[in-house]
Amino acid sequence: MMLKHLIQQYDASFYNNLFVEYYGGSNYANFGYWDKDIQTAREASDRLMEKLLSCVPKKKGVFLDVACGKGATTEFVARFFPDAQIHGTNISEKQIRTAKQNLPKAHFSLMDAANLAYADNCLDGLICIEAAFHFYTRKLFFKEALRVLRAGGYLVMSDVLFYEGAEEKMPSFHGENYLVDCSQYEELCRGFGLNIIKIIDATKECWHGHYWNVVRFIHQKYLQGEISYKSVQISLEKTYKLIPVLHSYLLVCLQKK
Secondary structure, three states: OHHHHHHHHHHHHHOOHHHHHHOOOOOOOOOOOOOOOOOOHHHHHHHHHHHHHOOOOOOOOEEEEEOOOOOHHHHHHHHHOOOOEEEEEEOOHHHHHHHHHHOOOOEEEEOOOOOOOOOOOOEEEEEEEOOHHHOOOHHHHHHHHHHHEEEEEEEEEEEEEEOOOHHHHOOOOOHHHOOOOHHHHHHHHHHOOEEEEEEEEOOHHHHHHHHHHHHHHHHHHHHOOOOOHHHHHHHHHHHHHHOOOEEEEEEEEEEEO
16 A cells, blocks of 8 residues: 555656656656756756766666656666666656656666566666665665675665654655664665765755755745645645655765675
8 A cells, every 4th residue: 555655646746747847847856966056956866866876987787777767867877878778667657658758778667676576696787866765675675786786786876864753754654764874874784795885965965955946946936926825835745744854865875795
């Protein structure tokens, strides 16, 4: 039931006209990385991907975008690694259809991140943007990542830590994924034998930047008479709910030994 609710929730958001406009029709759906020169959510999302993928020196091989959404992150991976074979997985059939239409050269599959239907030691890189906290569980996903990655392969992620008890206010968050802070996140990674290339707290650049830009965008639409006050409340409800529960936003680059 929780999985069905999660799919419905994200499908409703990702195909909402205002949501699509906010991301400039790019099919992105992440917080982005808000440098001072960034002006739009699309630019911020590109910058986030650039920040994450820059830690991977190898540009060839087989790369999998886990929880790929509508495929915008997968498209960026394909541009960043033009000589690589690109795959994407998701749990939403609707989003997978969109991704296939937008990037027909990639291989997209409906798949659970905690049970990847890939052979052992077959991938050179896994990318996962803002999704691992939803998986049941993050630990199982790490176990799967280790299994499918070749020696020297990379797991590149942006991930979110929530305060204890967040699942009471946010049912799509699994309490089993709760971690106290960045230090405990590092312990988890080391426990799986993963080399830590970087784990950076980018809460200010990502979550704070996203929050203020969403608020500014929605209020501007209202002041211009394009949406009603009721639409303002509905549009910002999900963002406001994150304020008391979101602890940290992390940029993560790990390597299989």
